[in-house]
Amino acid sequence: MQQQNALFLESKQGQFVVRKRPVPTPGTAELLVKVYATALNPVDWKIQQFGIFVDKYPAVLGSDIAGEVVEVGQGVTGFTKGQRVLSHGLLTENQASYQQYTLATSTFSAGIPLNLTYNQAATVPLGLDTAAVGLYSDTLGAGLTPPWMEGGQGKYPGKPILVYGGSSSVGCYAIQLARASGFSPIIAVASRIHEEYLISLGATHVIDRHGNSDELKKAITGTAAAPVEIAYDAISLPDTQQVSFDILAPNGTLVTTLQPVVNEGQANGRKVVATYGSPHHPANQILCKGLWSNLEDWLHRSIIKPGPFEVLPDGLLGIPEGLRRMKEGDAGGVKLVARPQQE
Numbered sequence: 001m002q003q004q005n006a007l008f009l010e011s012k013q014g015q016f017v018v019r020k021r022p023v024p025t026p027g028t029a030e031l032l033v034k035v036y037a038t039a040l041n042p043v044d045w046k047i048q049q050f051g052i053f054v055d056k057y058p059a060v061l062g063s064d065i066a067g068e069v070v071e072v073g074q075g076v077t078g079f080t081k082g083q084r085v086l087s088h089g090l091l092t093e094n095q096a097s098y099q100q101y102t103l104a105t106s107t108f109s110a111g112i113p114l115n116l117t118y119n120q121a122a123t124v125p126l127g128l129d130t131a132a133v134g135l136y137s138d139t140l141g142a143g144l145t146p147p148w149m150e151g152g153q154g155k156y157p158g159k160p161i162l163v164y165g166g167s168s169s170v171g172c173y174a175i176q177l178a179r180a181s182g183f184s185p186i187i188a189v190a191s192r193i194h195e196e197y198l199i200s201l202g203a204t205h206v207i208d209r210h211g212n213s214d215e216l217k218k219a220i221t222g223t224a225a226a227p228v229e230i231a232y233d234a235i236s237l238p239d240t241q242q243v244s245f246d247i248l249a250p251n252g253t254l255v256t257t258l259q260p261v262v263n264e265g266q267a268n269g270r271k272v273v274a275t276y277g278s279p280h281h282p283a284n285q286i287l288c289k290g291l292w293s294n295l296e297d298w299l300h301r302s303i304i305k306p307g308p309f310e311v312l313p314d315g316l317l318g319i320p321e322g323l324r325r326m327k328e329g330d331a332g333g334v335k336l337v338a339r340p341q342q343e
Protein backbone atom coordinates (compact mmCIF):
# COMPACT_ATOMS: atom_id res chain seq x y z
CA MET A 1 0.00 0.00 0.00
CA GLN A 2 1.33 3.45 -0.95
CA GLN A 3 2.50 5.49 2.05
CA GLN A 4 2.40 9.24 2.61
CA ASN A 5 3.37 11.79 5.26
CA ALA A 6 0.67 13.10 7.57
CA LEU A 7 0.76 15.49 10.52
CA PHE A 8 -0.77 13.67 13.49
CA LEU A 9 -2.01 15.20 16.70
CA GLU A 10 -0.94 12.17 18.72
CA SER A 11 -3.30 12.49 21.66
CA LYS A 12 -5.83 14.87 23.18
CA GLN A 13 -3.96 18.14 23.82
CA GLY A 14 -0.79 16.29 22.85
CA GLN A 15 2.06 16.87 20.40
CA PHE A 16 2.01 17.19 16.62
CA VAL A 17 4.21 14.61 14.85
CA VAL A 18 4.80 13.96 11.15
CA ARG A 19 4.78 10.25 10.33
CA LYS A 20 3.67 7.81 7.67
CA ARG A 21 0.18 6.54 6.99
CA PRO A 22 -1.37 4.79 3.99
CA VAL A 23 -2.77 6.76 1.08
CA PRO A 24 -6.54 6.13 1.32
CA THR A 25 -8.73 4.77 -1.49
CA PRO A 26 -11.67 6.90 -2.64
CA GLY A 27 -15.14 5.51 -2.02
CA THR A 28 -18.38 6.41 -3.73
CA ALA A 29 -18.67 10.14 -4.49
CA GLU A 30 -15.10 10.79 -3.32
CA LEU A 31 -11.93 12.05 -4.98
CA LEU A 32 -8.39 11.15 -3.98
CA VAL A 33 -6.55 14.47 -3.99
CA LYS A 34 -2.80 15.09 -3.87
CA VAL A 35 -2.73 18.08 -1.52
CA TYR A 36 -0.49 20.86 -2.81
CA ALA A 37 -1.75 23.55 -0.42
CA THR A 38 -3.78 23.68 2.78
CA ALA A 39 -4.73 26.70 4.87
CA LEU A 40 -4.64 26.86 8.67
CA ASN A 41 -7.75 27.74 10.66
CA PRO A 42 -8.28 28.80 14.29
CA VAL A 43 -10.23 25.61 15.00
CA ASP A 44 -7.01 23.58 14.60
CA TRP A 45 -5.10 25.29 17.40
CA LYS A 46 -8.25 25.28 19.55
CA ILE A 47 -8.53 21.49 19.15
CA GLN A 48 -4.92 21.07 20.24
CA GLN A 49 -5.16 23.51 23.15
CA PHE A 50 -8.62 22.67 24.55
CA GLY A 51 -9.15 19.07 23.42
CA ILE A 52 -12.49 19.96 21.77
CA PHE A 53 -14.34 18.79 18.60
CA VAL A 54 -12.24 15.63 17.98
CA ASP A 55 -12.90 12.34 19.83
CA LYS A 56 -10.56 9.92 18.11
CA TYR A 57 -6.76 10.11 18.49
CA PRO A 58 -4.23 10.08 16.92
CA ALA A 59 -6.00 12.63 14.70
CA VAL A 60 -5.22 14.41 11.45
CA LEU A 61 -6.51 18.00 11.32
CA GLY A 62 -6.97 20.59 8.58
CA SER A 63 -10.05 21.49 6.52
CA ASP A 64 -8.90 23.50 3.50
CA ILE A 65 -7.79 21.37 0.55
CA ALA A 66 -6.26 22.49 -2.76
CA GLY A 67 -4.64 19.93 -4.99
CA GLU A 68 -4.80 17.59 -7.94
CA VAL A 69 -7.27 14.75 -8.45
CA VAL A 70 -5.30 11.50 -8.69
CA GLU A 71 -8.21 9.06 -8.52
CA VAL A 72 -11.95 9.40 -9.00
CA GLY A 73 -14.34 7.30 -6.88
CA GLN A 74 -17.46 5.57 -8.12
CA GLY A 75 -20.45 7.68 -9.00
CA VAL A 76 -18.49 10.92 -9.31
CA THR A 77 -19.42 13.13 -12.23
CA GLY A 78 -17.85 16.42 -13.27
CA PHE A 79 -14.29 15.69 -12.06
CA THR A 80 -11.39 14.05 -13.88
CA LYS A 81 -7.94 12.73 -13.03
CA GLY A 82 -5.36 15.51 -13.21
CA GLN A 83 -7.89 18.27 -12.48
CA ARG A 84 -6.98 21.05 -10.06
CA VAL A 85 -9.58 21.24 -7.28
CA LEU A 86 -10.35 22.89 -3.99
CA SER A 87 -12.47 21.13 -1.39
CA HIS A 88 -13.80 21.46 2.15
CA GLY A 89 -12.36 18.58 4.15
CA LEU A 90 -13.55 16.86 7.29
CA LEU A 91 -11.60 16.22 10.49
CA THR A 92 -11.22 12.48 10.06
CA GLU A 93 -7.99 10.65 9.31
CA ASN A 94 -8.92 10.05 5.66
CA GLN A 95 -10.52 13.40 4.92
CA ALA A 96 -8.45 16.02 6.74
CA SER A 97 -5.96 18.19 4.85
CA TYR A 98 -2.72 18.13 6.90
CA GLN A 99 -1.36 15.24 4.85
CA GLN A 100 -0.09 14.62 1.34
CA TYR A 101 -3.15 12.77 0.02
CA THR A 102 -6.73 13.07 1.23
CA LEU A 103 -10.24 12.04 0.26
CA ALA A 104 -12.42 14.94 -0.86
CA THR A 105 -16.21 14.76 -0.99
CA SER A 106 -17.02 15.57 -4.61
CA THR A 107 -20.14 17.57 -3.69
CA PHE A 108 -18.03 19.99 -1.66
CA SER A 109 -15.27 20.25 -4.26
CA ALA A 110 -14.89 22.56 -7.22
CA GLY A 111 -12.43 23.04 -10.07
CA ILE A 112 -9.81 25.72 -9.56
CA PRO A 113 -10.10 28.22 -12.40
CA LEU A 114 -6.94 29.15 -14.35
CA ASN A 115 -6.76 32.58 -12.72
CA LEU A 116 -6.00 31.06 -9.28
CA THR A 117 -3.07 29.17 -7.76
CA TYR A 118 -3.29 26.27 -5.31
CA ASN A 119 -2.21 28.62 -2.52
CA GLN A 120 -5.03 31.06 -3.25
CA ALA A 121 -7.62 28.28 -3.62
CA ALA A 122 -6.65 26.78 -0.25
CA THR A 123 -7.72 29.96 1.55
CA VAL A 124 -11.35 29.65 0.45
CA PRO A 125 -13.33 26.58 1.66
CA LEU A 126 -13.83 26.89 5.42
CA GLY A 127 -14.07 30.68 5.51
CA LEU A 128 -16.52 30.83 2.61
CA ASP A 129 -18.76 28.01 3.85
CA THR A 130 -18.94 29.58 7.30
CA ALA A 131 -19.93 32.95 5.86
CA ALA A 132 -22.49 31.32 3.55
CA VAL A 133 -24.13 29.12 6.19
CA GLY A 134 -24.29 32.08 8.59
CA LEU A 135 -26.09 34.26 6.08
CA TYR A 136 -28.26 31.76 4.20
CA SER A 137 -29.08 28.74 6.39
CA ASP A 138 -32.58 28.64 7.87
CA THR A 139 -31.36 26.71 10.90
CA LEU A 140 -27.72 27.77 11.42
CA GLY A 141 -27.92 31.23 9.95
CA ALA A 142 -30.03 34.27 9.13
CA GLY A 143 -32.16 32.43 6.55
CA LEU A 144 -31.55 34.89 3.68
CA THR A 145 -32.03 33.78 0.06
CA PRO A 146 -28.65 32.68 -1.33
CA PRO A 147 -27.42 34.64 -4.36
CA TRP A 148 -26.93 31.41 -6.32
CA MET A 149 -30.66 30.65 -6.07
CA GLU A 150 -33.35 32.15 -8.23
CA GLY A 151 -34.14 35.69 -7.11
CA GLY A 152 -31.27 35.71 -4.60
CA GLN A 153 -28.70 37.73 -6.51
CA GLY A 154 -28.92 41.40 -5.50
CA LYS A 155 -32.08 40.70 -3.48
CA TYR A 156 -31.45 43.07 -0.59
CA PRO A 157 -30.72 46.57 -2.00
CA GLY A 158 -31.03 49.43 0.47
CA LYS A 159 -30.71 47.04 3.41
CA PRO A 160 -27.69 47.65 5.64
CA ILE A 161 -25.59 44.79 6.96
CA LEU A 162 -22.89 44.80 9.61
CA VAL A 163 -19.86 42.51 9.25
CA TYR A 164 -17.96 42.68 12.53
CA GLY A 165 -14.38 41.54 12.01
CA GLY A 166 -14.44 42.26 8.28
CA SER A 167 -10.73 41.49 7.87
CA SER A 168 -10.96 37.98 9.31
CA SER A 169 -11.12 35.12 6.86
CA VAL A 170 -14.82 34.53 7.54
CA GLY A 171 -15.51 38.27 7.54
CA CYS A 172 -13.94 38.80 4.09
CA TYR A 173 -16.25 36.17 2.59
CA ALA A 174 -19.28 37.55 4.46
CA ILE A 175 -18.57 40.94 2.85
CA GLN A 176 -18.32 39.40 -0.61
CA LEU A 177 -21.51 37.39 -0.20
CA ALA A 178 -23.30 40.45 1.17
CA ARG A 179 -22.27 42.28 -1.99
CA ALA A 180 -23.59 39.41 -4.16
CA SER A 181 -26.84 39.59 -2.17
CA GLY A 182 -27.12 43.31 -2.91
CA PHE A 183 -26.87 44.65 0.67
CA SER A 184 -26.14 48.35 1.01
CA PRO A 185 -24.44 49.80 2.92
CA ILE A 186 -22.05 46.98 3.87
CA ILE A 187 -20.47 48.16 7.11
CA ALA A 188 -17.27 46.39 8.19
CA VAL A 189 -15.63 46.78 11.59
CA ALA A 190 -11.89 46.16 11.19
CA SER A 191 -8.48 47.71 11.67
CA ARG A 192 -8.03 50.80 9.53
CA ILE A 193 -5.10 49.20 7.75
CA HIS A 194 -7.49 46.87 5.90
CA GLU A 195 -9.83 49.63 4.67
CA GLU A 196 -8.76 49.73 1.03
CA TYR A 197 -8.79 45.94 0.73
CA LEU A 198 -12.21 45.53 2.32
CA ILE A 199 -13.67 48.22 0.07
CA SER A 200 -12.27 46.30 -2.91
CA LEU A 201 -14.26 43.27 -1.68
CA GLY A 202 -17.52 45.18 -1.40
CA ALA A 203 -17.54 46.94 1.98
CA THR A 204 -18.97 50.43 1.59
CA HIS A 205 -17.74 51.66 4.99
CA VAL A 206 -14.95 50.49 7.31
CA ILE A 207 -15.17 51.47 10.96
CA ASP A 208 -11.99 51.26 13.01
CA ARG A 209 -12.36 48.36 15.42
CA HIS A 210 -10.21 50.03 18.07
CA GLY A 211 -12.85 52.45 19.35
CA ASN A 212 -14.76 51.80 22.59
CA SER A 213 -18.18 50.13 22.45
CA ASP A 214 -20.17 53.36 22.55
CA GLU A 215 -18.08 54.91 19.78
CA LEU A 216 -18.44 51.80 17.65
CA LYS A 217 -22.21 51.65 18.11
CA LYS A 218 -22.58 55.33 17.27
CA ALA A 219 -20.43 54.97 14.17
CA ILE A 220 -22.35 51.90 12.95
CA THR A 221 -25.84 53.31 13.44
CA GLY A 222 -24.73 56.70 12.07
CA THR A 223 -23.49 55.01 8.90
CA ALA A 224 -26.42 52.66 8.42
CA ALA A 225 -29.20 55.24 7.93
CA ALA A 226 -31.82 52.43 7.86
CA PRO A 227 -32.19 49.93 10.75
CA VAL A 228 -29.61 47.11 10.68
CA GLU A 229 -31.52 43.85 10.44
CA ILE A 230 -28.55 41.56 9.81
CA ALA A 231 -25.27 41.55 11.74
CA TYR A 232 -22.59 38.93 11.08
CA ASP A 233 -20.07 38.84 13.92
CA ALA A 234 -17.11 36.87 12.58
CA ILE A 235 -15.12 37.47 15.79
CA SER A 236 -17.84 36.76 18.38
CA LEU A 237 -15.93 37.72 21.52
CA PRO A 238 -18.25 38.93 24.30
CA ASP A 239 -17.72 42.63 23.52
CA THR A 240 -18.05 42.25 19.73
CA GLN A 241 -21.27 40.27 20.17
CA GLN A 242 -22.68 42.89 22.51
CA VAL A 243 -21.99 45.77 20.12
CA SER A 244 -23.43 43.80 17.19
CA PHE A 245 -26.53 42.88 19.20
CA ASP A 246 -27.08 46.37 20.60
CA ILE A 247 -27.20 48.02 17.17
CA LEU A 248 -29.61 45.42 15.78
CA ALA A 249 -33.08 46.52 14.65
CA PRO A 250 -36.20 44.93 16.18
CA ASN A 251 -36.66 41.42 14.71
CA GLY A 252 -33.09 41.54 13.39
CA THR A 253 -30.66 38.60 13.42
CA LEU A 254 -27.15 38.41 14.85
CA VAL A 255 -25.02 35.57 13.47
CA THR A 256 -22.09 34.48 15.66
CA THR A 257 -19.18 32.18 14.83
CA LEU A 258 -18.66 31.22 18.49
CA GLN A 259 -21.17 30.40 21.20
CA PRO A 260 -23.58 33.31 21.82
CA VAL A 261 -23.09 35.19 25.07
CA VAL A 262 -25.63 37.96 24.51
CA ASN A 263 -29.07 37.55 25.92
CA GLU A 264 -31.88 37.26 23.38
CA GLY A 265 -34.22 38.10 26.23
CA GLN A 266 -33.12 41.68 25.69
CA ALA A 267 -36.20 41.67 23.47
CA ASN A 268 -37.69 43.35 20.40
CA GLY A 269 -37.78 40.00 18.64
CA ARG A 270 -34.05 40.08 18.00
CA LYS A 271 -32.53 36.68 17.37
CA VAL A 272 -29.01 35.28 17.87
CA VAL A 273 -27.86 32.29 15.80
CA ALA A 274 -24.57 30.46 16.29
CA THR A 275 -23.45 29.25 12.91
CA TYR A 276 -21.49 26.12 12.04
CA GLY A 277 -19.76 26.20 8.68
CA SER A 278 -19.14 22.55 7.87
CA PRO A 279 -20.89 21.57 4.63
CA HIS A 280 -20.82 17.96 5.88
CA HIS A 281 -23.26 18.77 8.70
CA PRO A 282 -26.64 17.31 7.69
CA ALA A 283 -28.34 20.70 8.08
CA ASN A 284 -25.89 22.33 5.64
CA GLN A 285 -25.53 19.78 2.88
CA ILE A 286 -28.19 21.04 0.45
CA LEU A 287 -27.28 24.69 0.96
CA CYS A 288 -23.55 24.10 0.53
CA LYS A 289 -24.06 21.84 -2.48
CA GLY A 290 -25.63 24.86 -4.22
CA LEU A 291 -22.70 27.06 -3.28
CA TRP A 292 -20.07 24.52 -4.36
CA SER A 293 -21.72 23.85 -7.70
CA ASN A 294 -21.35 27.56 -8.54
CA LEU A 295 -17.96 28.10 -6.97
CA GLU A 296 -15.61 27.51 -9.91
CA ASP A 297 -17.57 30.03 -11.97
CA TRP A 298 -17.71 32.54 -9.11
CA LEU A 299 -13.97 32.28 -8.53
CA HIS A 300 -13.35 32.63 -12.26
CA ARG A 301 -15.51 35.77 -12.41
CA SER A 302 -14.00 37.11 -9.15
CA ILE A 303 -17.42 37.28 -7.47
CA ILE A 304 -15.49 35.52 -4.70
CA LYS A 305 -11.83 36.48 -4.37
CA PRO A 306 -9.43 34.51 -2.18
CA GLY A 307 -7.71 36.47 0.54
CA PRO A 308 -4.05 37.38 1.08
CA PHE A 309 -1.87 34.51 2.30
CA GLU A 310 1.59 33.65 3.55
CA VAL A 311 3.24 30.33 2.69
CA LEU A 312 4.80 28.61 5.70
CA PRO A 313 8.22 26.94 5.38
CA ASP A 314 8.95 23.21 5.93
CA GLY A 315 5.76 21.61 4.59
CA LEU A 316 3.71 19.72 7.19
CA LEU A 317 6.42 20.30 9.79
CA GLY A 318 5.79 24.06 9.58
CA ILE A 319 2.11 23.78 10.57
CA PRO A 320 2.50 23.66 14.41
CA GLU A 321 4.50 26.91 14.37
CA GLY A 322 1.84 28.45 12.10
CA LEU A 323 -0.88 27.40 14.56
CA ARG A 324 1.12 28.91 17.42
CA ARG A 325 1.31 32.20 15.52
CA MET A 326 -2.44 32.18 14.87
CA LYS A 327 -3.13 31.55 18.54
CA GLU A 328 -0.91 34.48 19.53
CA GLY A 329 -2.63 36.74 16.96
CA ASP A 330 0.64 36.96 15.04
CA ALA A 331 -0.55 35.95 11.57
CA GLY A 332 -0.44 39.52 10.25
CA GLY A 333 -3.96 39.60 8.76
CA VAL A 334 -3.13 36.84 6.26
CA LYS A 335 -4.20 33.26 5.87
CA LEU A 336 -1.32 30.89 6.63
CA VAL A 337 -0.84 28.24 3.96
CA ALA A 338 1.25 25.04 4.19
CA ARG A 339 2.54 22.93 1.27
CA PRO A 340 2.27 19.25 2.32
CA GLN A 341 4.32 17.94 -0.63
CA GLN A 342 7.34 19.92 0.58
CA GLU A 343 9.55 17.76 2.80
Ligand SMILES: NC(=O)c1ccc[n+]([C@@H]2O[C@H](COP(=O)([O-])OP(=O)(O)OC[C@H]3O[C@@H](n4cnc5c(N)ncnc54)[C@H](OP(=O)(O)O)[C@@H]3O)[C@@H](O)[C@H]2O)c1
Pocket (backbone or CB within 6 Å): 041, 042, 043, 126, 127, 130, 164, 165, 166, 167, 168, 169, 170, 171, 189, 190, 191, 192, 194, 209, 234, 235, 237, 240, 256, 257, 258, 275, 276, 277, 278, 326, 332, 333, 334
Ligand atom coordinates in the same frame (compact mmCIF):
# COMPACT_ATOMS: atom_id res chain seq x y z
N1 LIG B 1 -18.63 28.30 13.81
C1 LIG B 1 -17.84 27.92 12.81
O1 LIG B 1 -18.16 27.00 12.05
C2 LIG B 1 -16.57 28.66 12.58
C3 LIG B 1 -15.92 28.53 11.34
C4 LIG B 1 -14.78 29.32 11.11
C5 LIG B 1 -14.29 30.13 12.11
N2 LIG B 1 -14.90 30.16 13.31
C6 LIG B 1 -14.40 31.03 14.38
O2 LIG B 1 -14.58 32.36 13.91
C7 LIG B 1 -13.52 33.18 14.35
C8 LIG B 1 -12.89 33.84 13.12
O3 LIG B 1 -12.25 32.87 12.33
P1 LIG B 1 -11.35 33.32 11.09
O4 LIG B 1 -10.68 32.13 10.53
O5 LIG B 1 -12.15 34.18 10.20
O6 LIG B 1 -10.27 34.20 11.87
P2 LIG B 1 -8.96 34.92 11.37
O7 LIG B 1 -8.98 35.08 9.90
O8 LIG B 1 -7.80 34.23 11.97
O9 LIG B 1 -9.15 36.35 12.06
C9 LIG B 1 -8.08 37.13 12.32
C10 LIG B 1 -8.51 38.60 12.18
O10 LIG B 1 -9.52 38.92 13.11
C11 LIG B 1 -9.47 40.29 13.37
N3 LIG B 1 -9.88 40.59 14.74
C12 LIG B 1 -9.38 40.04 15.87
N4 LIG B 1 -10.00 40.58 16.95
C13 LIG B 1 -10.91 41.46 16.48
C14 LIG B 1 -11.86 42.33 17.09
N5 LIG B 1 -11.97 42.39 18.42
N6 LIG B 1 -12.62 43.09 16.29
C15 LIG B 1 -12.52 43.03 14.96
N7 LIG B 1 -11.64 42.25 14.31
C16 LIG B 1 -10.85 41.46 15.07
C17 LIG B 1 -8.01 40.68 13.18
O11 LIG B 1 -8.05 41.77 12.33
P3 LIG B 1 -7.16 43.09 12.45
O12 LIG B 1 -6.03 42.85 11.50
O13 LIG B 1 -8.14 44.11 12.03
O14 LIG B 1 -6.67 43.25 13.85
C18 LIG B 1 -7.35 39.49 12.49
O15 LIG B 1 -6.74 39.82 11.26
C19 LIG B 1 -12.57 32.27 15.13
O16 LIG B 1 -12.88 32.35 16.49
C20 LIG B 1 -12.92 30.89 14.62
O17 LIG B 1 -12.61 29.87 15.54
C21 LIG B 1 -16.03 29.45 13.57
